[in-house]
Amino acid sequence: MSERQDDRQTTPPSGPLFIGSEIYRGSSYGVGHPLRVPRVSTVIDLARALGWLPAERYRTSPRATPLALTAWHTPDYIAALQMAEAEGAVSDAVRARHHLGTLSNPVFPQMFRRPATGAGGMMLAAQLLRDGGVVHVPGGGTHHGLPDRANGFCYLNDVVLGILALRHIGITRVAYVDIDAHHSDGVEHAFADVPDVLMISVHEQGRWPFTGALGDRCSGNAFNLPVPKGFNDTEMRAVLDGLILPRVAAHAPQAVVLQCGADAVTEDPLSRLCLSNNAHRAVVRALSPLSPRFLVTGGGGYNPWSVGRLWTAVWADLAGQPIPDRLPPQAQAVLRALHWGGGARPPPDETLLTTLADPPREGPVRPEITDRLALLAAR
Ligand SMILES: [Zn+2]
Numbered sequence: 001m002s003e004r005q006d007d008r009q010t011t012p013p014s015g016p017l018f019i020g021s022e023i024y025r026g027s028s029y030g031v032g033h034p035l036r037v038p039r040v041s042t043v044i045d046l047a048r049a050l051g052w053l054p055a056e057r058y059r060t061s062p063r064a065t066p067l068a069l070t071a072w073h074t075p076d077y078i079a080a081l082q083m084a085e086a087e088g089a090v091s092d093a094v095r096a097r098h099h100l101g102t103l104s105n106p107v108f109p110q111m112f113r114r115p116a117t118g119a120g121g122m123m124l125a126a127q128l129l130r131d132g133g134v135v136h137v138p139g140g141g142t143h144h145g146l147p148d149r150a151n152g153f154c155y156l157n158d159v160v161l162g163i164l165a166l167r168h169i170g171i172t173r174v175a176y177v178d179i180d181a182h183h184s185d186g187v188e189h190a191f192a193d194v195p196d197v198l199m200i201s202v203h204e205q206g207r208w209p210f211t212g213a214l215g216d217r218c219s220g221n222a223f224n225l226p227v228p229k230g231f232n233d234t235e236m237r238a239v240l241d242g243l244i245l246p247r248v249a250a251h252a253p254q255a256v257v258l259q260c261g262a263d264a265v266t267e268d269p270l271s272r273l274c275l276s277n278n279a280h281r282a283v284v285r286a287l288s289p290l291s292p293r294f295l296v297t298g299g300g301g302y303n304p305w306s307v308g309r310l311w312t313a314v315w316a317d318l319a320g321q322p323i324p325d326r327l328p329p330q331a332q333a334v335l336r337a338l339h340w341g342g343g344a345r346p347p348p349d350e351t352l353l354t355t356l357a358d359p360p361r362e363g364p365v366r367p368e369i370t371d372r373l374a375l376l377a378a379r
Contacts, residue, residue, distance in 0.1 A: 016134040016318045018053060019121040020044050021061040024139055027110045028341065033103075034270060034302040035153055036341040040139045042308030042334060043315065046356075049331040050312075052321045059128070061121030061139060063113060064161070068123065071168075072160050072190065074148045081155060085112040098149045105150035115155040118142060122162030125295050129255060130169055132292040134318050137162075138311040141259045141299030143184040144209065151186060152209060159259060159297060160190040163197060166255050171293065172196045175253035177244055178203070179236075179283055180261025180299040181271035183212030183224065187259075192218040198251040200244055202227060202236075204264070204271050214372055223247060223376055229272035231264065232363035236279040240286055242373040248290050256291040258284065260314055261299025266361065267306040267352070269345065276358035277310040281317050288318075304338040305352040313356050323356050331356075 024040035047053035066078045080098045084090045088109075090101035101107045118139045125135040137158075145157030163174050176191070178184040178201040188211070191197040198221055201212050205226035212224040225243060227235065248256060260280055264273040288294050296314060301307030316323050327335070335353045351359075 016057065016136065017059055017128060018047070018057055018315060019059045019061050019125055019135060019137045019139070021117045021121065021139060023110060023114050023117045027108075027114055029108050029153070030106050031342045033106060037302060037304040037307075038338065039298065039301060039304070039307050039311075042304065042338065043138050043311045045334045046308060046312040046331055047315055049334055050316075050321070050328070052316060052319055057319065059124065061117050061137070062124055063116045064120035064123055069116065069119060069156060069161065071164050072147055073156060077148045081112045085110070100150055100155075102150070104153055105155060111155060115142060115158065119156050119158040119161045122158040122295075122297070123165045126162055126165035126169065126171075129166065129171070129293040129295060134288070134294045134296075136296045136315050136318055138298040138315075141180070141261060141297035143178060143180065143259050143299060144182070144186045146186050146189065152182065154186065157186045157190065159184070159187050159257065162295065163191070163257060167196075171254045173252065173254045174198070175248045175251050175256045175291065176200070176259070177248065177256065177283070177287065178259040178261070178299075179264065179280065180259055181263040181268070181273055182207060182261070182300060183209055184259060185209045185211045188212070188218060188222055191221070195219055195221045197221060198247060198253065199223070200247060201225070202239055204229065204231070204273055207271065214375065217379070225372055225376065227273070228366065228368050230363070231273040231275060232361050233276055233279045234362045235365050235369050236275055237282065238365045238369060238373065240283055243376055244283065245286055245290070248287065253291045255293035255295065256287050257295045257297070258287055259297050259299045260284065260311070262301030262307040262310040263299070265303075265306050265310065265358070267303045267348075268301065270300065270302050274361055274363075276361040277306070277313050278358060278360050280310055281313055281357075284314050284317055304340065305335055305348045308335070308338070309352065309356050316356070326354055327356060
């Protein structure tokens with residue numbers, strides 16, 4: 001399925017595994033793009049600085065072959081994406097049909113290899129989970145990708161490809177949970193008519209891509225919960241207890257896939273939600289016992305400090321590592337070396353440089369949340 005796999009790479013895990021790649025280090029969508037900031041490389045560096053990523057826990061993500069990508073994407077699109085990377089430019093016709101070379105999906109030097117590496121990581125994760133286990137793929141989570149075109153910073157849909165890879169090896173009952181600030185429109189498009197795949201998406205209301213309305217249920221397998229700005233940790237706990245956990249448990253999944261986008265935290269510049277990273281960690285910990293297989297991805301996340309901290313904290317929880325109240329100097333150094341890479345964003349608060357876990361951000365559970373949860377619970 002993927003290039004450059006050897007026996008060691010695909011040996012079933014005896015403990016949680018982290019799939020990463022060096023392709024993310026120094027890769028940028030361009031100076032004016034939110035994805036100019038480092039993310040996966042920060043997680044790798046932080047986890048190593050804390051001693052949480054020994055060699056036996058780390059797997060290098062293979063790059064998926066063009067043929068493997070056609071498990072969901074059209075051959076024409078994959079060819080256009082490869083051509084765009086090779087030539088560093090696209091024609092007007094390719095831009096119009098495949099949405100490459102746009103503001104949100106620009107031409108950049110790794111525009112094929114980087115997403116193909118994310119997809120290869122998700123496909124490898126599926127293989128590693130054959131007999132059970134826990135895998136973290138922070139480079140995965142490109143939930144907006146569509147079969148024939150790029151969409152919302154996503155060139156491919158590695159989530160869909162990963163779930164298809166699970167289903168291909170007989171793991172057909174999957175629960176997909178998405179707590180990114182944006183609706184998982186590409187994943188919903190893929191599995192709208194597949195009742196075996198339960199899809200739960202919690203996302204900010206009134207925000208791009210403007211899909212995922214409360215009443216949108218696909219073939220009964222989709223639960224969409226739009227939430228208002230200011231969404232807090234207490235409200236996320238209500239959503240976890242009132243929607244996510246009961247529906248996932250009732251589905252009795254062979255695998256749980258969590259898209260753990262990091263853009264619903266207060267510090268993120270692309271949403272108006274106000275979670276702390278404790279909310280994401282609580283979802284991770286609560287989902288873990290509900291299935292023999294647990295795959296946790298990245299996703300959105302555009303503040304270089306908050307996204308790196310969040311996914312590192314998630315890995316700590318998956319790997320059973322206690323998070324210190326204050327980071328040691330070598331870990332602080334990783335965070336202090338980060339920068340926005342352009343724009344006029346404010347410098348980070350000191351706590352983003354010295355800690356991994358945020359202070360809790362509790363608040364009232366507003367009627368919009370309780371009313372919508374009641375409607376979904378009645379289905
Ligand atoms: Zn997002």
